[in-house]
Amino acid sequence: MxxxxxxxxxxxxxxxxxxxxxxxxxxxxxxxxxxxxxxxxxxxxxxxxxxxxxxxxxxxxxxxxxxxxxxxxxxEISESSPSNNYSSEDYFNFLAEVLKATADSNGDSKVIYPLLQANLDKLDNNLADTLRNCATYTFSEVETDTAEYMANIIWNFSARLDDFPLGNKANNMEIVIAGYEAVLKVFTRESNPEDWAGTQNNLAAAYSNRIRGNKAENLENAIAAYHLALSVRTKQDFPMD
Structure with missing residues (x-):
């Protein structure tokens, strides 16, 4: 969408x-x-x-x-997902819950991981779509400061999920990619160059580890994102990276 x-x-x-x-x-x-x-x-x-x-x-x-x-x-559209008994409202509520936990704990995996573990059956493409659509719609409706605050929360959630050892890895990566791509709607090269570059770097890693999709296209996307990150994160500007 x-x-x-x-x-x-x-x-x-x-x-x-x-x-x-x-x-x-x-x-x-x-x-x-x-x-x-x-x-x-x-x-x-x-x-x-x-x-x-x-x-x-x-x-x-x-x-x-x-x-x-x-x-x-x-x-004639079912209110529930064809693969389980959860409605779109269920996915939205879970997303809201996990993002709130991420915000309240400042991205603490000790808080986030038990919540993810208790909802492994919701870590699927439906959640990826919900995250993508919710972020896109919400970012268009709120002020810049609020959008940046929410983008930081989604970034932290995506990073924690990227390292989450449980669940379906292929599903997890789709959610991670959806999260980072959503964040890039707010963090642009012009407005937030460091955050933009960091997100591009993480997105590149996510595409490198992606299980679904065409391998060649995933690699191309990863290389493109790495190049974008490096266009900002130069040795001169970021000597410790």
């Missing part, structure tokens, strides 16, 4: 919230956006509203979830 489409979903959701009496007309006028991706973004937005104690936000969360359920029936 690319940023442009996520933005289109967000605009559609805003229309639905602004004109709840015109839901059918709005959806009909935007039929090309009514798909599983829209349902995912609706759940993300509903979760954000649900975390707000304001009654209007709570009402918006209920409205979106009710509409989401109706659309899922029309589209």
């Amino acid at each position: 690319d940023e442009q489409r996520i933005e289109a979903y967000a605009n559609l959701i805003q229309q639905l919230l602004t004109h709840p009496d015109e839901v059918n007309e709005i959806l009909e006028a935007n039929r090309e956006l009514v798909d599983e991706g829209l349902l995912q973004v609706m759940e993300l937005q509903a979760q954000l509203f649900a975390e707000n104690d304001d009654q209007n936000a709570q009402n918006a969360a209920k409205f979106l979830r009710h509409l989401r359920s109706q659309l899922a029936e029309v589209l």
